[in-house]
Amino acid sequence: MASPYDLQEQEQLAQLKHFWARYGNLITWLLIAVLGAFAVWNGWQYWQRKTALEAAALYDELDRAARANDVDRVRRVWADLQKQAGRSAQAQHGGLLVARVLQDAGEVQEARAALQAVVERSKDAGVAAAARLRLSALELQAGDHAAALKWLDASLPPEFAALVADRRGDVLLAQGQTDAARQAYQTAWRGMGPEVDYRRIIEAKLNALGVDPTKTSE
Numbered sequence: 001m002a003s004p005y006d007l008q009e010q011e012q013l014a015q016l017k018h019f020w021a022r023y024g025n026l027i028t029w030l031l032i033a034v035l036g037a038f039a040v041w042n043g044w045q046y047w048q049r050k051t052a053l054e055a056a057a058l059y060d061e062l063d064r065a066a067r068a069n070d071v072d073r074v075r076r077v078w079a080d081l082q083k084q085a086g087r088s089a090q091a092q093h094g095g096l097l098v099a100r101v102l103q104d105a106g107e108v109q110e111a112r113a114a115l116q117a118v119v120e121r122s123k124d125a126g127v128a129a130a131a132r133l134r135l136s137a138l139e140l141q142a143g144d145h146a147a148a149l150k151w152l153d154a155s156l157p158p159e160f161a162a163l164v165a166d167r168r169g170d171v172l173l174a175q176g177q178t179d180a181a182r183q184a185y186q187t188a189w190r191g192m193g194p195e196v197d198y199r200r201i202i203e204a205k206l207n208a209l210g211v212d213p214t215k216t217s218e
Contacts, residue, residue: 013173054085055081059079074101086117089123090174092124096114096130098111099112099131115134118131119132129160129164132154133151133160137167140170148167166184169183169185178209181209185206189190
């Protein structure tokens with residue numbers, strides 16, 4: 001004769017079989033989905049770590065090449081960095097470094113392309129702003145004043161406002177718009193703290209235009 005415990009166990013087994021018959025497939029697919037998502041997440045994390053390590057190593061190599069002024073090596077490493085981790089922070093900072101090396105080597109078109117890549121890909125507004133300022137300088141040197149101003153027209157972080165005003169003043173002065181350039185330089189001078197060395201350069205520009213910013217309230 002079966003004990004009450006045996007009957008209770010049989011009843012529980014029957015209920016469990018019924019439950020699995022009804023919901024087993026759903027539970028299985030849910031488990032597969034959860035485990036699959038976990039595997040994808042782990043894979044993504046691994047890929048992110050691997051990419052970051054590769055980007056850091058390539059940036060170090062790029063920095064060494066730049067310090068050695070090895071232009072060909074800079075080109076090769078920059079190409080690898082763009083290919084393997086083109087949207088990484090290292091690639092964006094690397095683009096600024098590459099542009100400087102190439103510009104110093106007289107490769108202005110390549111320098112421009114590197115800076116444009118930074119503007120297009122960077123998630124750091126400050127890095128993108130720095131690239132825009134340098135692109136504006138390149139266009140100014142090339143005599144394309146409209147393009148130089150266009151690079152300054154984007155919405156840039158407020159901490160770059162003084163530098164943007166200074167560069168705008170340079171372009172306006174090159175266009176012969178002395179009054180507008182003077183106003184831009186005054187905006188730049190007022191927007192830059194007295195502890196910033198570059199403020200003295202802006203002050204010198206204003207002095208050359210007949211303005212002493214320390215004695216004017218404009």
